Amino acid sequence: MNALSSSTLASLIADLGDIPTVTDAKIVRRRSRDFFWYSPILNEQLDGKSADLIVAPRDEADVVRVAAACARHRVPLTVRAGGTGNYGQAVPLEGGVLLDVMALATIEWTKPGIMRVGVGAKMNAIDTELQSSGWELRMHPSTKRTATIGGFVAGGSGGIGSVNYGGLREPGNILAARVVTVEEEPRIIELRGDAAQKINRTYGTTGIITALEMPLAPAWKWIDVVVVFDDFMEATAFGYEAALADGIVKKVLAPITSPLPSYFGALKPYCPDDKSILIAMIAEPSLESFKSLLGGRGTITLETPTDDSPGQVPLYEYTWNHTTLQVLKSDRSVTYLQCLYPHDRLLEKVAEMRDLFPDEVLQHLEFIRFNGRVTCSGLPVVRYRDADRLNEIIRLHEERGVYIANPHVFTVEDGSRYKRIEADQLGFKHEVDPYGLLNPGKMRSFTSTRP
Amino acid sequence: MNALSSSTLASLIADLGDIPTVTDAKIVRRRSRDFFWYSPILNEQLDGKSADLIVAPRDEADVVRVAAACARHRVPLTVRAGGTGNYGQAVPLEGGVLLDVMALATIEWTKPGIMRVGVGAKMNAIDTELQSSGWELRMHPSTKRTATIGGFVAGGSGGIGSVNYGGLREPGNILAARVVTVEEEPRIIELRGDAAQKINRTYGTTGIITALEMPLAPAWKWIDVVVVFDDFMEATAFGYEAALADGIVKKVLAPITSPLPSYFGALKPYCPDDKSILIAMIAEPSLESFKSLLGGRGTITLETPTDDSPGQVPLYEYTWNHTTLQVLKSDRSVTYLQCLYPHDRLLEKVAEMRDLFPDEVLQHLEFIRFNGRVTCSGLPVVRYRDADRLNEIIRLHEERGVYIANPHVFTVEDGSRYKRIEADQLGFKHEVDPYGLLNPGKMRSFTSTRP
Numbered sequence: 057m058n059a060l061s062s063s064t065l066a067s068l069i070a071d072l073g074d075i076p077t078v079t080d081a082k083i084v085r086r087r088s089r090d091f092f093w094y095s096p097i098l099n100e101q102l103d104g105k106s107a108d109l110i111v112a113p114r115d116e117a118d119v120v121r122v123a124a125a126c127a128r129h130r131v132p133l134t135v136r137a138g139g140t141g142n143y144g145q146a147v148p149l150e151g152g153v154l155l156d157v158m159a160l161a162t163i164e165w166t167k168p169g170i171m172r173v174g175v176g177a178k179m180n181a182i183d184t185e186l187q188s189s190g191w192e193l194r195m196h197p198s199t200k201r202t203a204t205i206g207g208f209v210a211g212g213s214g215g216i217g218s219v220n221y222g223g224l225r226e227p228g229n230i231l232a233a234r235v236v237t238v239e240e241e242p243r244i245i246e247l248r249g250d251a252a253q254k255i256n257r258t259y260g261t262t263g264i265i266t267a268l269e270m271p272l273a274p275a276w277k278w279i280d281v282v283v284v285f286d287d288f289m290e291a292t293a294f295g296y297e298a299a300l301a302d303g304i305v306k307k308v309l310a311p312i313t314s315p316l317p318s319y320f321g322a323l324k325p326y327c328p329d330d331k332s333i334l335i336a337m338i339a340e341p342s343l344e345s346f347k348s349l350l351g352g353r354g355t356i357t358l359e360t361p362t363d364d365s366p367g368q369v370p371l372y373e374y375t376w377n378h379t380t381l382q383v384l385k386s387d388r389s390v391t392y393l394q395c396l397y398p399h400d401r402l403l404e405k406v407a408e409m410r411d412l413f414p415d416e417v418l419q420h421l422e423f424i425r426f427n428g429r430v431t432c433s434g435l436p437v438v439r440y441r442d443a444d445r446l447n448e449i450i451r452l453h454e455e456r457g458v459y460i461a462n463p464h465v466f467t468v469e470d471g472s473r474y475k476r477i478e479a480d481q482l483g484f485k486h487e488v489d490p491y492g493l494l495n496p497g498k499m500r501s502f503t504s505t506r507p
Numbered sequence: 508m509n510a511l512s513s514s515t516l517a518s519l520i521a522d523l524g525d526i527p528t529v530t531d532a533k534i535v536r537r538r539s540r541d542f543f544w545y546s547p548i549l550n551e552q553l554d555g556k557s558a559d560l561i562v563a564p565r566d567e568a569d570v571v572r573v574a575a576a577c578a579r580h581r582v583p584l585t586v587r588a589g590g591t592g593n594y595g596q597a598v599p600l601e602g603g604v605l606l607d608v609m610a611l612a613t614i615e616w617t618k619p620g621i622m623r624v625g626v627g628a629k630m631n632a633i634d635t636e637l638q639s640s641g642w643e644l645r646m647h648p649s650t651k652r653t654a655t656i657g658g659f660v661a662g663g664s665g666g667i668g669s670v671n672y673g674g675l676r677e678p679g680n681i682l683a684a685r686v687v688t689v690e691e692e693p694r695i696i697e698l699r700g701d702a703a704q705k706i707n708r709t710y711g712t713t714g715i716i717t718a719l720e721m722p723l724a725p726a727w728k729w730i731d732v733v734v735v736f737d738d739f740m741e742a743t744a745f746g747y748e749a750a751l752a753d754g755i756v757k758k759v760l761a762p763i764t765s766p767l768p769s770y771f772g773a774l775k776p777y778c779p780d781d782k783s784i785l786i787a788m789i790a791e792p793s794l795e796s797f798k799s800l801l802g803g804r805g806t807i808t809l810e811t812p813t814d815d816s817p818g819q820v821p822l823y824e825y826t827w828n829h830t831t832l833q834v835l836k837s838d839r840s841v842t843y844l845q846c847l848y849p850h851d852r853l854l855e856k857v858a859e860m861r862d863l864f865p866d867e868v869l870q871h872l873e874f875i876r877f878n879g880r881v882t883c884s885g886l887p888v889v890r891y892r893d894a895d896r897l898n899e900i901i902r903l904h905e906e907r908g909v910y911i912a913n914p915h916v917f918t919v920e921d922g923s924r925y926k927r928i929e930a931d932q933l934g935f936k937h938e939v940d941p942y943g944l945l946n947p948g949k950m951r952s953f954t955s956t957r958p
Contacts, residue, residue, distance in 0.1 A: 168728065169756070169792030190641060190725075194754075221753050228754030228796030249799030271754065271792060274641075274725030277619065300879025302672050303645075303679030303722065305620070341620030341722060345679035348700030400851070428751025430879055 059151030060108045064129055068153070069109070071125040075118045078110040087136065088154055092144040094380055095391055097443050097464040102144045107134060107154035114159050116236065116244070116266045123242040123264060126153055126493055133238060134495040135260035137176050137204035140197070142377060144466040145211040145259040149497035157206060160266055166191070170231060172269045175206030180364060183275075192275040194221045194229065198378035201364055205268055209233070210260050213461070214433070216308045216337070216372045217273065218424040219299055224256050226427075231271055235263030237488040245488065254484040258468055261499040262481055263488035276339035278307055278362035280371035281346070282323070283354040288313040288332040292406055292421060292432075294353055295334050299423035299430045304346050305339035310375040312420040313410075316437060319383045320374055326357040335371050337362055376435060379420050383437050391440045393417070393450065396459040399431035405458055406432065412452060415439070467500045477501050510602030511559045515580055519604075520560070522576040526569045529561040538587065539605055543595040545831055546842055548894050548915040553595045558585060558605035565610050567687065567695070567717045574693040574715060577604055577944055584689060585946040586711035588627050588658040591650035593828060595917040596662040596710040600948035608657060611717055617642070621682060623720045626657030631815060634726075643726040645672045645680065649829035652815055656719055660684070661711050664912070665884070667759045667788070667823045668724065669875040670750055675707050677878075682722055686714030688939040696939065705935040709919055712950040713932055714939035727790035729758055729813035731822035732797070733774070734805040739764040739783040743857055743872060743883075745804055746785050750874035750881045755797050756790035761826040763871040764861075767888060770834045771825055777808040786822050788813055827886060830871050834888050842891045844868070844901065847910040850882035856909055857883065863903060866890070918951045928952050 060068070069077055078084060088106040092098040113119045126133045132152030139146045148154055160174035163185060171191075173182060179200045183192045195217030197203055208215075209230060214223030224230055230252045237243045245263065247254055252269075255262050285291040291311035299309050311334045317327035327333055334354065338346045340361075347356070364370040374382055380392040397405050410419060416439050421432040440446065443464075450460045465471050477499060485494075485502050492504035511519070520528055529535060539557040543549040564570045577584045583603030590597045599605055611625035614636060622642075624633060630651045634643045646668030648654055659666075660681060665674030675681055681703045688694045696714065698705055703720075706713050736742040742762035750760050762785045768778035778784055785805065789797045791812075798807070815821040825833055831843040848856050861870060867890050872883040891897065894915075901911045916922050928950060936945075936953050943955035 167792075169790060226754040227752045227800045228756075228793055231795065249795060271796075301678045302876045302879060303677040305679075339620060341618075342679055344682065344700060345722075349678045425753045428753060428881055 060131060064131065065108055068125055068129050068131055071128070072111060072122060075114070075121060076112040078112070079108070081106075084108070084110055084154065087139070087156070088146070088148055090139045090141045090144060090146040092142060092147060092466070094142050094377070094384065095464045096440055097446070098144055098466055102147050102466060105147050105149060106151065107148040108151045110154045110156050112156040112159060116160065119155070119157070119160070119236050119264055119266055120242045120244070122153065122155060123236050123238045124240055127238050127240045127242070127491060130491060130493065132493050132496050133264075135210070135264055137207040138178065138199070138202050140199035140203040141207060141211045142463055143211065143259065143471055145207070147466070149466070149495060152493070155264065157266075158204065164267065166272075169272050170269060171272055172267060173205055174267055175265045176204050178202065178204055179208065186272065187275060190275050191272040193217070194271055194273040195224070198372050198376040200372070205270065206265050209256060209268055210265060211257060213257060214424055215376055218422075218433075219306060219309055220425065221273070222425040222428070225253065228271060230256060230268065232269035233265050234267040235265050235488060237263060238493050239490065253478075254481050258477075258481055259495065259498055261468065261489065261494045261502070262485045263494070276305060276307075278337045279340055279343055280358065280360050280362045281336040281338055281356060282326045282358035282371070283334040283336065283350065284328055284331045284357050285334065285354045286331065288410070288419065289403070289407060290353060291332045291334045293403060294350060295421070295423055296403065296430070298336070298346065298349060301345075301349060304349065305342040306346075307337035308335065308372055308375055309423040310335045310420055312374070312379065313418055316379060316383065316418050316420060319386060321382065321385070322369060323374060335375055337372065375420070376422055380435060380437055389440055390437050391446070392435050392437055392463065393453070394461040394463050395434040395436065395453060396426065396461070397421075397432040397434060398457050399426065399429035401457070402431055405456065408456060409453065409458060413449065417449060466498070468498060469500055511582060515582065516559060519576055519580050519582055522579070523562060523573060526565070526572060527563040529563070530559070532557075535559065535561055535605065538590070538607070539597070539599055541590040541592045541595060541597040543593060543598060543917070545593050545828070545835065546915045547891055548897070549595055549917055553598050553917060556598050556600060557602065558599040559602045561605045561607050563607040563610060567611065570606070570608070570611070570687050570715055570717055571693045571695070573604065573606060574687050574689045575691055578689050578691045578693070578942060581942060581944065583944050583947050584715075586661070586715055588655035589629065589650070589653050591648070591654040592658060592662045593914055594662065594710065594922055596658070598917070600917070600946055603944070606715065608717075609655065615718065617723075620723050621720060622723055623718060624656055625718055626716045627655050629653065629655055630659065637723065638726060641726050642723040644668070645722055645724040646675070649823050649827040651823070656721065657716050660707060660719055661716060662708060664708060665875055666827055669873075669884075670757060670760055671876065672724070673876040673879070676704060679722060681707060681719065683720035684716050685718040686716050686939060688714060689944050690941065704929075705932050709928075709932055709936075710946065710949055712919060712940065712945045712953070713936045714945070727756060727758075729788045730791055730794055731809065731811050731813045732787040732789055732807060733777045733809035733822070734785040734787065734801065734807050735779055735782045736785065736805045737782065739861070739870065740854070740858060741804060742783045742785045744854060745801060746872070746874055747854065747881070749787070749797060749800060752796075752800060755800065756793040757797075758788035759786065759823055759826055760874040761786045761871055763825070763830065764869055767830060767834065767869050767871060770837060772833065772836070773820060774825060786826055788823065826871070827873055831886060831888055840891055841888050842897070843886050843888055843914065844904070845912040845914050846885040846887065846904060847877065847912070848872075848883045848885060849908050850877065850880035852908065853882055856907065859907060860904065860909060864900065868900060917949070919949060920951055
């Protein structure tokens with residue numbers, strides 16, 4: 057399904073000069089995928105989509121050159137980094153160039169509380185680098201060990217750490233972004249403050265990010281903790297109390313219903329049969345207070361320093377969308393949803409959804425702050441029947457006030473909770489991608505006004 | 508109004524050996540006061556109350572000796588440190604010993620996120636000491652420059668920093684307390700976790716605290732900011748947004764209504780006539796995000812690093828109960844209240860109270876977290892008419908869902924929002940102070956069962 061004529065491809069490559077490219081179809085096809093296959097629906101829709109070639113800029117000057125060449129030849133361009141997304145963010149819908157930005161991984165500078173870093177830096181590498189100076193990223197996805205900071209900002213919403221700082225969309229969580237426009241003469245634009253939100257969660261369709269300025273959090277010594285409960289609602293109620301306890305420093309609080317822990321491979325020794333668990337990351341100096349708050353309500357079966365160095369599996373890799381992955385390892389019939397619970401009726405709504413789909417939607421929750429309130433994100437594991445039933449489950453959630461960001465669609469709009477693009481993001485796209493070359497089809501509200 | 512016979516006094520002093528004492532009536536009377544005079548009602552009730560002597564233990568062993576002697580002779584004992592409280596916490600209601608614990612000021616140890624410190628350490632000295640290791644106290648009152656950690660824990664509820672960590676009563680904000688009992692053979696009790704709450708806000712009536720284990724916060728470079736608004740409700744609405752913005756690191760957010768800033772001495776150049784202001788402490792790396800959130804809604808007139816070194820006046824000394832003090836400096840006819848607004852109807856209730864007492868109750872608010880929710884504490888300046896009207900104002904607040912911790916009463920119970928003592932605090936008092944010698948009358952629910 058290559059989209060480029062061989063002559064266009066040849067002229068394009070000639071224009072790229074010594075910038076590394078890959079045209080081996082097998083490699084290009086493999087790299088044109090991300091983790092969209094968690095969704096059986098996307099798996100059908102996106103299977104086989106591929107770029108024509110991979111281009112791997114070595115620095116921002118290379119990015120400018122690629123952008124200019126793509127604009128000149130009207131060749132689609134899809135940005136790709138770690139490829140850990142689940143929405144086909146890195147899948148070129150109309151072929152063209154797959155821009156692998158992993159080489160733009162330099163930490164430009166750090167100062168207390170802020171860093172400036174290349175888009176392709178892996179988040180785990182960033183945190184390792186920052187460790188000695190006492191800082192760490194404020195939040196990261198469960199894919200931290202392979203994902204990049206740029207991919208997270210372009211496609212993520214929040215994650216481990218959002219129980220403290222809220223999501224990426226909250227003021228102050230992305231300080232600045234530097235983007236290259238896709239034009240014959242590309243411009244480099246620095247977006248600061250609110251303006252930086254123009255590139256958040258638009259899947260690379262609103263300019264090619266080359267660098268990011270990110271706020272940092274003071275680094276704590278984190279302790280991975282598993283607490284076992286007889287009942288999921290007890291785990292949730294305690295998790296909620298711990299989330300609300302501002303004197304207890306934590307990074308993740310994730311209640312997980314039985315029988316999900318039975319799929320948790322290496323963690324199974326700490327997860328008795330038929331029990332629900334709470335996974336927590338607690339700052340070491342807060343551990344005593346955490347236990348004091350727990351009292352006799354649950355049993356701690358594991359307590360060990362968080363370790364996400366190579367070869368280790370930190371507990372956060374059982375939370376957020378890694379829960380789904382842990383189950384998919386042995387049961388390919390499941391998929392997932394993305395829920396946001398209302399902060400003012402939280403426990404009531406969790407119980408209501410539980411009763412509605414007792415064996416079909418298996419809940420796990422991640423406490424977060426959202427607009428300054430403690431609530432839950434939830435990525436339940438769904439025993440998949442068919443698309444109709446999945447859409448019915450979504451509808452039944454939304455009718456009852458549990459918002460769904462649908463992960464079974466591939467456009468920016470449909471996956472949004474608002475089913476639309478923020479006005480300034482759409483306007484900005486006209487400015488930075490006038491020909492609509494950045495993964496055409498991904499932002500479906502956009503129509504180019506330029507031929 | 509000395510309570511001790513000269514023979515009891517002489518035997519007591521003999522029993523104290525070489526522990527320093529002061530019996531000069533003038534000095535003893537002066538030290539038997541705190542800042543209760545903010546309240547015209549307390550000022551009448553407590554004026555003239557005095558200890559018989561000051562005893563100044565040099566270490567915990569001295570404290571034990573004093574406690575034993577007081578128990579043996581059935582002499583009342585009132586603990587006193589910085590004397591910055593407003594509820595007569597340091598005022599001996601029935602004379603006896605005034606125990607000055609300021610010499611117990613040693614930092615026993617610090618480790619990442621935790622310190623253990625003597626009860627009499629000044630909070631400013633603690634923060635200065637911690638600075639180099641990158642830590643600071645999580646919260647402090649506006650009297651930080653003279654108040655001690657023990658006085659804060661024994662009499663305070665929260666303060667600057669509570670917008671992040673909630674109050675002292677929240678889990679994890681007091682890790683442990685060491686107390687000496689008042690018995691013929693005093694015991695030393697270590698209270699950890701929840702149990703440490705037994706000495707929080709009981710004004711020294713539940714044991715003599717000698718040391719505290721306190722959680723620490725990562726230290727930021729704080730910037731003092733004044734933002735000017737045409738209207739108080741605009742200042743409050745913006746302050747609320749900033750409080751809810753979890754990506755913006757702050758330590759205080761205090762909207763202050765016109766005309767209060769006109770009383771602000773050295774700050775007046777930054778406070779245009781008839782305007783309301785917001786006082787903020789923002790972490791330097793979050794300052795750009797703070798301004799981005801502000802947009803054009805207010806005007807920043809001051810932006811300077813927080814400096815609470817000797818001779819400097821940090822902005823937090825215009826917030827919390829220092830606002831009252833600033834006004835009292837030139838107008839002795841005012842007093843104040845202590846309000847807690849409901850988190851779910853915050854702006855509505857602030858506006859409602861404003862309309863109810865437009866010129867009589869002058870609002871300033873301090874955003875805090877309380878039980879995990881963002882809300883406001885408020886210590887409005889009240890143009891005082893008489894006690895009846897003051898009680899009517901209190902009633903009108905409470906009827907409308909704004910809770911009042913009454914600062915015009917001197918017992919623990921009456922000043923509490925719950926008008927009672929927590930059961931475990933009362934029980935604990937029987938254990939540590941069986942004869943009821945710790946400032947008798949201060950905890951009025953307590954009746955000694957021992958002669």
